[in-house]
Amino acid sequence: MLTRRHFLTGSGAGLFLSGYPVHGFTKEPVDGRIVVILLEGGMDGLLAVPPIGDKNLFKKRRGLVSSKALKLNPLFAIHPNFRKFSAMLENEEASIVHATSFPYTGRSHFEGQNVMQTGLKDPFSSRTGWLGRAMAIAKITGKAMSLDSPLIMRGATDYDNFYPTHLKDVSMKFNWSETLNLIQGTHDSDASNTFDVLGQKQPTSMRKWKMAHRDPLSLAEKAGHSLREVDGPRVAVITVPHFDDHTEIMEASEHPEKFTTIDNIFASLRNKLQEQWANTIVLTMTEFGRTVKENGAAGTDHGYGSAGLLAGGLIKRSSVIADWPGLATSELYERRDLYATIDYRSVCAACIEAAFGLDHDLITEQVFQDKNIPRAYTHIFGGLG
Amino acid sequence: MRFLLLLIGALIFSVSAAVSETNVLCIQKFLSKTAFNAGSVDGRWGKKTGTAINNLFDQAGITEPKTIKKKDAAEVCKILQGSKKKVLLESANFKVYPILIGKKP
Amino acid sequence: MLYNNPHNWARKIGFGFEPNAKLPSDLKKWNKNQLNGKFQGVGVPEKGSKPIAWPEEFNFSLQDRLKRARAYHKEAERISKRKNDNLRSYKRNRLKLEQFIHAFDAHKYWNFAIYGEDMVKQRLTHFWMNHFFVSNSFDTHWVLGDFRDRIIYGNLNSSFDKILYEATTHIGMLDYLDNTKNYGEKSKSAQWRRANARSPIGLNDNFARELLELHTVSPSKGYSEDDIRGTAKVLAGWGTGYAIHSLYKAYRKKRSRDFLPDFSKFVLEPYSRRAAEPGSKSILGQEFLGGTKGKNALRKLTDMLASDDHTAQYLSRKLAIHFLGQDATNREIKVIYDSWKKSKGDLKVVHEVVIEVLQNTHAKRFLWPSTWAFQAIRISGADIMPGFLRDKNMSLKDVKHRDLDEFPIDTLEEIGFDVFGWDRQPNGFSDKKEDWVSTEHFDRRVKMASKIFSNNPKRSGEEIAEILGFSDQTKKAISMGGNDRAKFIIALCSADFMEV
Numbered sequence: 001m002l003t004r005r006h007f008l009t010g011s012g013a014g015l016f017l018s019g020y021p022v023h024g025f026t027k028e029p030v031d032g033r034i035v036v037i038l039l040e041g042g043m044d045g046l047l048a049v050p051p052i053g054d055k056n057l058f059k060k061r062r063g064l065v066s067s068k069a070l071k072l073n074p075l076f077a078i079h080p081n082f083r084k085f086s087a088m089l090e091n092e093e094a095s096i097v098h099a100t101s102f103p104y105t106g107r108s109h110f111e112g113q114n115v116m117q118t119g120l121k122d123p124f125s126s127r128t129g130w131l132g133r134a135m136a137i138a139k140i141t142g143k144a145m146s147l148d149s150p151l152i153m154r155g156a157t158d159y160d161n162f163y164p165t166h167l168k169d170v171s172m173k174f175n176w177s178e179t180l181n182l183i184q185g186t187h188d189s190d191a192s193n194t195f196d197v198l199g200q201k202q203p204t205s206m207r208k209w210k211m212a213h214r215d216p217l218s219l220a221e222k223a224g225h226s227l228r229e230v231d232g233p234r235v236a237v238i239t240v241p242h243f244d245d246h247t248e249i250m251e252a253s254e255h256p257e258k259f260t261t262i263d264n265i266f267a268s269l270r271n272k273l274q275e276q277w278a279n280t281i282v283l284t285m286t287e288f289g290r291t292v293k294e295n296g297a298a299g300t301d302h303g304y305g306s307a308g309l310l311a312g313g314l315i316k317r318s319s320v321i322a323d324w325p326g327l328a329t330s331e332l333y334e335r336r337d338l339y340a341t342i343d344y345r346s347v348c349a350a351c352i353e354a355a356f357g358l359d360h361d362l363i364t365e366q367v368f369q370d371k372n373i374p375r376a377y378t379h380i381f382g383g384l385g
Numbered sequence: 386m387r388f389l390l391l392l393i394g395a396l397i398f399s400v401s402a403a404v405s406e407t408n409v410l411c412i413q414k415f416l417s418k419t420a421f422n423a424g425s426v427d428g429r430w431g432k433k434t435g436t437a438i439n440n441l442f443d444q445a446g447i448t449e450p451k452t453i454k455k456k457d458a459a460e461v462c463k464i465l466q467g468s469k470k471k472v473l474l475e476s477a478n479f480k481v482y483p484i485l486i487g488k489k490p
Numbered sequence: 491m492l493y494n495n496p497h498n499w500a501r502k503i504g505f506g507f508e509p510n511a512k513l514p515s516d517l518k519k520w521n522k523n524q525l526n527g528k529f530q531g532v533g534v535p536e537k538g539s540k541p542i543a544w545p546e547e548f549n550f551s552l553q554d555r556l557k558r559a560r561a562y563h564k565e566a567e568r569i570s571k572r573k574n575d576n577l578r579s580y581k582r583n584r585l586k587l588e589q590f591i592h593a594f595d596a597h598k599y600w601n602f603a604i605y606g607e608d609m610v611k612q613r614l615t616h617f618w619m620n621h622f623f624v625s626n627s628f629d630t631h632w633v634l635g636d637f638r639d640r641i642i643y644g645n646l647n648s649s650f651d652k653i654l655y656e657a658t659t660h661i662g663m664l665d666y667l668d669n670t671k672n673y674g675e676k677s678k679s680a681q682w683r684r685a686n687a688r689s690p691i692g693l694n695d696n697f698a699r700e701l702l703e704l705h706t707v708s709p710s711k712g713y714s715e716d717d718i719r720g721t722a723k724v725l726a727g728w729g730t731g732y733a734i735h736s737l738y739k740a741y742r743k744k745r746s747r748d749f750l751p752d753f754s755k756f757v758l759e760p761y762s763r764r765a766a767e768p769g770s771k772s773i774l775g776q777e778f779l780g781g782t783k784g785k786n787a788l789r790k791l792t793d794m795l796a797s798d799d800h801t802a803q804y805l806s807r808k809l810a811i812h813f814l815g816q817d818a819t820n821r822e823i824k825v826i827y828d829s830w831k832k833s834k835g836d837l838k839v840v841h842e843v844v845i846e847v848l849q850n851t852h853a854k855r856f857l858w859p860s861t862w863a864f865q866a867i868r869i870s871g872a873d874i875m876p877g878f879l880r881d882k883n884m885s886l887k888d889v890k891h892r893d894l895d896e897f898p899i900d901t902l903e904e905i906g907f908d909v910f911g912w913d914r915q916p917n918g919f920s921d922k923k924e925d926w927v928s929t930e931h932f933d934r935r936v937k938m939a940s941k942i943f944s945n946n947p948k949r950s951g952e953e954i955a956e957i958l959g960f961s962d963q964t965k966k967a968i969s970m971g972g973n974d975r976a977k978f979i980i981a982l983c984s985a986d987f988m989e990v
Contacts, residue, residue, distance in 0.1 A: 040915070073485045090486045107715075108703055110917050127924060147906045149928040161930040167904045170937045171944050174976040180936065182967040182976075186984040190927050195983075198929040198936075242913055246668045246696040296680075296692020297671035302699065318484040323420035334715065341420070342479055374478040382481075 029138070032279045032314060032355030033227045035220075035236045035269055036131060036152065037262065039286040040113065041243030044300055045307030046292065046338060047255055049096055049320070052077045056327035060292050064250060064300070072096075076320045081259035084267040085309060089318045094266075094311035095380055097347050098322040101288060101340035105333065107302035109244065112287030117152035119345055119368050128155025130348060134367045135159065135235055138356040142235030143226050145219035150237050159233070160197060162222055164212040176203050216240045220265040224272020227280070234355070238265065243286060247297035254299075266311050278313035281351045285344060291336050292327055303337035308347055314354045314381055321379045346376040354381045405430075408458035412438055415465045419477035430455040445476045495959050497869070501990045502848055502855075503813070504609030505864045509871040509948040521845050524610035525838065526647065533601035535886075536877035538946065541605040545886045548594045548878070552636040552757050556661075556738050558591065559632040563735035590891040592626070595635030596898040596910050597878055603864040604875060611646055614841060616860070617812050618642045619909070621805075622657040622705060623918035624666045626910055629734035633662040634910075650805070650835035651796035658701065658792055659759055661737060664729030667697035667916065674726040674767025693767075698722035700916050706795035708804040713774060720773040724787045727766030761785050802830040809844050811921050815853035815989075822847050854989045856923035859905035859931070863938060866982050869958075871948030874941070905934045923989075932983070939982040943975050950974060951981035960986040 050065050051057055053075035057065060069077035070086050076098065078086055088094035104115040104123070111123035119130025132155030135142055142159040144150050153159050180199030184192050212218065216238055223236035240261055245254045262284060270277050289306030305325070325331050325339035333339045349363045354377065364373045406428035413434055416423040421441045424433035438461060439453050447464070450457040465473065496513050500506050504524070507513060514520035531544035550558070572578040603612050619642050624630055637660050645653040657663055664670055673680050673691040680691050698721035702713050732740050741756050768780045771787070776794055778787040795801060806827035810818035825847050826840065833839035857865070867874055876895035879886075884893075899910045906926070907919060920926070949957070951968050960968075964984045971977035981987060 070486070073482050075482055086486065089484045092484075095484075106709065107699070108709060109915060110703075111709065144928070147928065147930045147934075148925055154924065161928045163930045165904060165930075165934060165937060167901070167934065167937050167941065169944070170941050171975070172940070173973070174940065174979060175972045178972055179976045179979055182970055182980050183936075183983045186961075186964045186967050186980075186986065187988075188985070190924065191932075191985065191988075194927050194929055194932055198932050201929065203933070203937075241915075244696075244915075246694045247671045295694040296673050296675060296690065297668060297694040298689070299668075299671075299694060301695045320482040320484070321479050322482065323479050336715075346478075375475050376479060378476055379479050379481050 028357055030279075030355060030357035031234075032281065032357075033234045033236075033273070033276055033312075034131070034351055034355045035223060035227070035238065035280065035282040037265060037282065037284045038116070038150070038152070038237060038239045039243050039258075039262070039284055040239060040241040041109065041245075041286075042112070042288045042290055042302055043243045043258075043284070043286040043306055044245070044249060044255055044290040045098060045100075045286075045305065046289070047249065047300075048079050048082070048259060048309070049098055049307045050077050050079070051075055051098070051324065051327070054324070054327050060327055061294055063294055063298070066250075066256075072320060075324065076322075079256070079259050081256050082263045082309075084263045085311065088266065088270070088311045092318045093313060093315050094309070095315055095318050096320045097308040097310065097342055097344070097376075097380075098320055099305045099325050099338055099340055100308055100322075100342040100344045100347065101305050102285075102344050103340075104288065105304055107288060107304075109287060109302075114151065116285055116287045117150065119348065121370070127151075129153055130345070130367050131235060131237070132156040132159070134352045134356065134358065134363065137362070137366060138352075138358060140235060140356065141233045142237070143223065143233040144237045145216075145223050146237070146239055150239070153235070153237055156235075159235070160201075162219070162226070163214060166214075172203060216261055217264050217268055220268045221272050224269045227273055228276050240265070245299050246295065246301060247299040249290075249299040262309065266309075270311070279355070281310060281312040281314045281355055283310045283347065283351055284308055285348075289338055289340075292332055292338055293336070304333045305338035305340035308344060310347070310351070310380065316381065319379075321376065342376070343373055345370070345373050347380065349373055350375070350377040350380045353377050405455070405458060408462040409434065409455070411462040412458060412465065415474075416441065416477075418474060420480045421477055430458065440480075441473075441477050444481055445473055497957050498959060498990060499849075500609065501865055501869075501958070503845060504613055505603055505861070506609075506869040508868050521610070521842075524608065525841055525845070527608070529606065529608035529611070531598065531602050532605045532607075533597065534605065534875050534877050535879045536882070537875065538873040539877060541601070544598065544601065545878075545889075547886050547889070548598065549639075550591055550594070550635060552633060552640070552661075553754050555591065555632045555636055556734065556757060559629060559735040560738045562590075590631070592631040592634065592910060593891045593894040593896070593899065595638070596902075597894055598635065599638075599909070600864070600875060600898045603860075604868050610845075611643065613813075613861070614646050615643045616858075617809070618646070618653065620918040621808065622653075622663065623914070623916050624660075624662045625914040625916070626912050627666055630662045630666050631910070632734055633660070636660075637662045645837070646841070647838040649796075650801075650830075650837055650840075651793050653837065654705065654796050655789055655792045657705070658725075658788065659728060659761075661729050661732070661734055661757065661760055664697070664760070665734050667700055668694055669697040669725050670729045670732055672697065672722060672726050672728075672730055673765045674723060676768055677726065677766055678764040679731060679762075680765075693719070693722045693726060695719060695722045697725055701725070702795070704917055706792075706804075707798050707800040710804065711774070711798065711800040717773050720771040720778070721791065723767040723771045724773065724778050724791050727762050727764075727784065728788060729760045730762050730765035732760055732762070759785075796835055799831075802827055802835070806830050808921075809840070810847070813844055813848055813855065814851045815855035816922060817853040818851065819853070822851060822853070856926060856989050858907060858919060859926065859934070860902060860907040860909070862935065862982075862988060863901070863905060866939065866942055866987070869949065869954060870942060870978075870982075872942045872945040874945040901938075905938060906931055935983050935988070936979055939979040940975060942982070943978045947978065951977035951979070954978075954981045955984075955986070958986065960984065 047064055050069055066079050068080040071077045102115050103121050104112050114123045117129045118126040120126050129152035132153045135156035142153055142156055144153050144161045147163040177199045180195050184195035220238055226233050249255050269282055273280055286306050288303055290300035290303040295301050323341035325341050329335050345368050352358055352363050353360055360375045364371050409430045410428040413423045413426040416437050417426055421437040423437040453461055497507055532541035533544050534541050569578055569581045619638055624637055641656045641660055672694050675692040683691055695718050698718045703709055741753055766784045770780055771778045807823050810823045810826055826843055829843035830840050876897050878889055878894055880893045902908050903911050955965050955968050964986045968977045968980045971980050
């Protein structure tokens with residue numbers, strides 16, 4: 001039987017001896033890639049990564065633990081629908097952060113999604129996103145795989161969208177770039193810049209049989225391709241909606257189906273990024289977790305702490321990173337939600353540090369505007385000693 | 386004479402006990418700022434304190450002392466307050482639970 | 491000022507004037523009539539034809555919709571038992587084309603905006619539909635048209651407390667926000683399940699949270715989780731245990747037991763005492779009784795929320811930003827707020843004040859893609875709208891869902907305003923310009939403008955610029971367009987047109 005000491009010891013990894021520079025030193029720029037998967041609606045982290053070693057798990061939510069969960073270590077397991085992600089865990093190129101959240105406890109989707117994307121504590125306090133600000137500092141371009149420009153990427157000086165149209169019967173008998181250039185001149189600031197960027201692109205094909213798919217998985221494939229381009233984007237954002245399962249959350253078509261989607265997105269990105277996978281970090285994020293106990297409709301309501309899944313070649317050693325708060329009622333936030341003991345901004349900051357080479361202090365100050373964010377780089381990207 | 390020796394002995398013992406308690410407190414205070422739970426900060430070396438500091442050192446890759454016991458408190462306190470204090474604190478912000486799929490325990 | 495140009499005024503508050511429209515000589519009188527008049531909806535039977543009165547055959551009552559939903563699901567269940575996969579799939583798709591009615595609702599949405607006389611009411615309807623957002627989901631598409639017509643449009647001149655209560659108790663809203671699965675933990679239904687070893691049922695706070703956060707007081711009120719829980723308890727029983735596709739069947743089963751009134755009354759207030767939470771509840775310091783007074787508790791709650799100052803503040807700001815623009819001043823918002831407070835949420839008064847404030851505002855509104863598209867089509871006079879008759883010899887009574895072109899639904903999805911799309915979040919569509927600025931969004935506008943040009947517009951890009959009083963810079967840009975199509979596109983995608 002493993003002792004707690006043994007299972008905390010990785011494969012002799014020495015975080016302390018990782019030899020990483022201490023704070024305050026400017027790093028060399030890194031040619032890394034970041035892919036953010038936004039899980040809209042509030043993902044149930046306890047369903048995704050059940051803490052099977054916590055004796056209160058089965059007391060509190062027996063009906064919400066998959067019987068086929070794959071054991072990761074004495075404390076944690078993972079939902080069986082994360083088959084491919086589990087293979088990445090086994091292959092030392094994925095990790096999980098648990099009992100984590102952005103510093104928001106209000107349980108509102110709209111405030112929570114805003115905080116998740118701006119990276120600031122107060123909702124609706126910024127028109128730019130944390131990722132956009134980081135991209136601006138590092139002078140990196142990105143691609144949002146959506147129709148709109150997600151808030152998370154705003155603030156970057158250079159980024160674009162991809163979401164192919166299915167609009168039918170459109171005549172293209174006009175000079176695209178010339179016309180858009182003329183339109184651009186009638187607008188100011190962001191709108192003008194946007195028309196400018198659009199004018200420089202080839203218009204997407206209007207032929208019906210070439211209409212591209214727009215589901216999250218197809219967009220992930222496209223993102224993978226794009227991130228391999230020389231001088232191309234190094235950041236992508238993909239959205240997977242519909243996590244707000246207040247009812248029947250264990251039904252195949254609810255959370256489990258979305259888990260499969262996330263799993264496939266990870267696998268697709270790995271496949272399409274090819275050699276760039278080694279320089280990439282993919283991370284999920286969600287506005288909040290869900291209640292520990294089941295509600296009256298076999299679902300869960302809005303909560304606080306959740307889990308984040310990360311994968312990519314920049315990870316050298318797989319682990320679950322947590323400061324496990326426990327599931328006893330007295331250990332829950334407001335006696336109902338998993339506590340978030342890790343500020344997810346630490347994870348985001350670590351990913352920026354790993355992929356862009358920015359210094360942690362610089363990131364906390366200029367990207368998140370909060371110097372009190374603990375550094376999680378060595379835990380996630382520490383590597384083998 | 387015997388009485389004097391006993392008195393000196395008791396004095397030495399109480400001083401060393403106080404020093405020991407101070408060192409344990411030093412460790413516990415350090416642990417209280419990390420993800421490694423030592424229970425109460427009371428200067429008493431218990432199972433929680435022992436487990437927590439051993440786990441922290443394992444995660445940080447510090448191999449000496451090998452298995453930390455109460456007698457090692459002074460040495461450990463020195464390490465915790467030394468030049469590597471900041472790095473140690475940072476590494477102990479969170480706990481890292483390795484993935485054991487496909488691995489022997 | 492906007493009033494100087496009736497075309498722009500009509501764009502600010504409506505969808506603009508089409509070619510050959512008789513421009514109102516007295517805008518004040520026109521405004522008043524727009525808010526208070528009675529109008530006949532119109533639609534085009536064939537592409538390019540003149541609009542006719544919207545056929546009565548295409549209006550479906552809530553009762554009718556629920557019966558159709560029942561018939562569809564009953565038949566679909568029967569089909570699902572077929573062994574032949576292909577035949578099963580074919581039959582199910584065929585049934586869908588026969589029974590579904592939301593294509594009618596989508597055609598109505600487009601026709602009323604493009605051809606209707608009541609453009610101001612249509613804009614107000616779009617605003618309130620967005621505020622009380624109900625998305626298409628498994629079953630709600632059956633009833634969305636009723637929600638829009640009866641609850642929203644039908645209450646534009648009533649009071650906020652009335653529209654709030656009716657929106658809250660509509661089966662579409664109750665289904666969308668999971669109240670159909672919100673049982674009182676001590677309800678008779680829950681007790682029966684426990685006594686009979688069935689899986690437990692109980693409260694879920696989805697609708698309760700959105701009622702407070704999105705529909706009324708907003709988070710500025712500082713309500714607690716206990717308030718949300720209390721609200722969930724008051725809501726328990728409303729639509730609970732029913733599904734849209736089986737509401738009719740469930741009603742018939744329960745009627746004799748609960749002595750319910752006839753179906754037409756029941757569907758308007760689908761309350762189940764058996765699923766309700768007994769006992770009193772406390773919300774925001776007020777007590778709400780259960781028991782025989784349980785059904786009235788919801789009305790009491792919605793009235794309390796409707797009259798709350800935070801509701802007035804929240805909605806005044808929302809109205810200002812939606813109609814005036816993001817740069818609406820605090821002074822302008824206050825004028826609307828004062829009218830709300832003074833009239834106690836009388837929407838007739840509030841809407842009148844919004845129109846008054848609009849007349850002098852300097853704020854500009856970046857149009858929703860839908861508003862932009864409707865204005866572009868209407869002002870240019872393009873014949874883009876497909877008719878609802880497949881051929882001339884068809885009778886209106888014979889028109890089925892399958893005969894209706896998918897253009898209205900598909901196009902709205904393409905331009906990013908998929909109000910008929912699936913499973914959107916209940917906060918609806920954004921009023922912020924930055925949420926509509928992206929290369930893909932603008933790509934759609936350019937292509938949509940080109941598509942409109944291909945459908946026989948009666949006004950050119952230059953003519954549109956002239957009547958709408960575009961800036962000289964924009965007029966010059968239009969004149970430099972490479973061909974008539976390009977000029978048209980430049981006009982419709984210029985800042986002058988996209989913002990008003």
